[in-house]
Amino acid sequence: MERAAIKVYNTMTRQKEEFVPRDGNRIGIYVCGVTPYSHTHLGHARPNVIWDVVKKFLRSQGYETYHVQNFTDIDDKIIARANEQGVAPLELAQEFIDEYLASMDALGVERADVYPRVSQHIPEIIALVEELVAKGYAYAANGSVFFDVSSFPGYGKLSNQKRDELLEGTRFEVDPAKRDAADFALWKAAKRGEPAWDSPWGPGRPGWHIECSAMSHKYLGCAFDFHGGGSDLIFPHHENEIAQSEAATGEQLARFWVHNGMLNFQDEKMSKSLGNFVTVQDLAKRYPKELLRYYILSTHYRSELEYYEGKLEEMSRGWKRLNQAVTNLEALLRSPDLRRDVSAEDEKALARIGEIQEGIVQALADDFNTAQALGLLFDLVREVNAYSNQDIQPSQIVLEKAEAVFQKYARDILGIVQGKAASGESSLVEPLMGLMLEIRQELRASKNFALADKIRDRLQEMGVTVEDTPRGPRWKIEGVSSDAEL
RNA sequence: GGCGGCAUAGCCAAGUGGUAAGGCAGAGCUCUGCAAAAGCUCCAUCCCCAGUUCGAAUCUGGGUGCCGCCUCCA
Structure with a gap:
């Protein structure tokens, strides 16, 4: 198949670069996951939805993707909260991991291929720390191990x-065991009451950044294609990952660094520590997942989102x-008396649809510009609605072409249009509605509008909307194909 | 204090040198028994100043404002 040239903005070089995978067709992706000590909120939803779309788009272009996302399930905050609640830290982490995965499912986000956890990679982490010490990039002190920042140019x-300039204006207390304030912990000596693992430096646990270096290397090797995460991770997290990984292997950690913008709530970053978050679970109960995705994808991923x-x-x-345009299109496609030929007018419509499709591919290939793709989808909406409203019978060929574009991009890749109404559902509804509307048509024909309107009003009260179109009446039940009603 | 980023209509938002996509809201119109849906038309010169250029929202310099990071954070 013909592939579009893909350009991606690389935080490392601060410009868009043409993307070519490291290994032919296979694309390795590592996206920083979460520290599961609290609820999954909308801010977490953003990178997940974005990467979900990126993966699906890349596959539609004929690539394979291998996606790794970590869980940092050993961490100060987890330990602190677990102690508050009197549960084991890993138990608490598990609880929030479950919620996280359920939240992603609720957003229609495809699962990663692997979800490695710190707690299950202690040997790999210790080995990496040992290697860094052996190579002179790290030093042990008081049972902890620190990365020597000055050793990595x-x-x-x-x-x-x-x-x-790093430490100017900092507000935190420097661990006296460090040689330099900018050094950071690879391994932390155990304090009482904390989970600990044996190591060459005594009992302790991994520092924050080391797990990503160890686990990305294990599952993706060196110089893998994409390393993603929120822009708040650029420093120190990703900077430290680079130092650890590249010092140890002598090779590039990742080829493209892709960072999404923050999601703001009342002009401030939504975050667990600020407490100004809305959980995905809550939102998923109130809104269809396709709407949540539409909202997230309406802004370019690198911009802030309010x-x-x-x-x-x-x-x-x-x-x-x-959504209505797609639903109407699909209903029209089921009608038996469509034209099968292609007129000169139809050719023009087909050409316009083709241009729109091409534009959508170009938009997504240009640094995953979903906002632009959305604009094009609305061009298609207008095109299709106008075409269907013509006096002449529409051509099946044209409708199918438009439907295919909606299906592939709006439904399969972006995930912003609801699935096809479950066909054959509820045995009785279809025929009953058919009968009801048939009778109402007869009432209208005999100018008994009062009764006809009463039927329409009463149905509306029940949540069934009736619309009289030039091609006959049409009905729909609100939210019939969604998980939540709006 | 250091490092990034952003500033486009009432709101949201694309557009990185060639004369402002798209959505919402608003106004008018068409279709319609009515309603709904849909379509059509209208609605901005791109924070300010100074440059470069035949030509700039797009490049350069200087302002102003906002956001993020430098502490846990997607």
Whole structure:
């Protein structure tokens, strides 16, 4: 198949670069996951939905993807919270991991290929720390091991930080065991009451960044294709990962660094520590997942995205029009008397649909510009609605072509249009509605509008909308094909 | 204090040198028994100043404002 040239913005070089996979068709992706000590919120949903779309798009272009996402299930915050609640830290982590995965399912996000956890990779982590010590990049002190930042010349290359200026204006207390304040822990000596593992330096546990170096290397090797995460991870997390990994292997950690913008709530970053979050579980109960994705994808992934109460309701108006267009198109496609030929007018329509499709591919290939793709999808909405409203009978060929574009991009890749209404559902509804509308048509024909309107009103009260179109009446039940009603 | 990023209509949001996509809201119109849906038309010169250029929202310099990171964070 013909592939579009894919360009991706690389945080490392601060520009868009053409992307070619490391190994032919196979694309290795590592996206930083979460520290599961609290609820999964909308801010977490963003990178997941974005990468879900990226993966699906890349596959539609004929690539294979291998996606790794970690869980940092050993961490100060987990331990602190577990102690508060009197449960085991790993138990607490498991609880939030379950919620996290359920949240992603609720958003229609495809699972990663592997979800490695720190607690299950202690030997790999210890081996990596030992290697760094042996190579002179790290030193042990008081049962802990620190990375010696001065030993790695490239330190700061991702975030553009200068080592001398790093500590200016910092607000935290420096561990006295460190030789330099900028050094960071690879291994932390155990304190009482904390989970600990045996190591060459005594009982302890991994520092924050080391797990990503150990696990990305285990599952993806060196210089894998994409390393992703929120822009808040650029420093220190990703900078430190680079130092650890590249010092140990002598090779590049990842080829493309892809960072998504923050999701703001009332002009502030939504985050667990600020407590200003809305959980995915809660949102998924209130809104269809396709609407949530539509909202997230309506802005380019590198920009900030604003959330506020009522935002989804605002978004839903346009989103409904898109969905309705697809639903109507599919209903029309089922009607028996479509033209099978292709007129000169049809050729023009086919050409326009083809242009739109090509535009969507180009938009997604250009740094995954979902916002632009959405705009094009609305062009298609208008095209299709206008075409279907013509006096002449529409051509099946044209409708099928448009439907295929909606199916592939709006449904399969972006996931912003609801699935086809479950056909054959509820045995009686179809024929009963058919009968009802048939009678109502007869009432209208005999100008008994009062009764005809009463039927329509009463049905509306029950949640069934009836629309009289030039091609006969049409009915729909709100949210019939969704998990939640709007 | 250091390092990034952003600033486009009432709101949201694409567009990185060639004369402003798209969505929501608003106004008018068409279709319609009515309603709904849909379609059509209208609705901005791109934070400010100074440059470069035949030509800039797009490049350069200087302002102003906002956000993120430098502490856990997607």
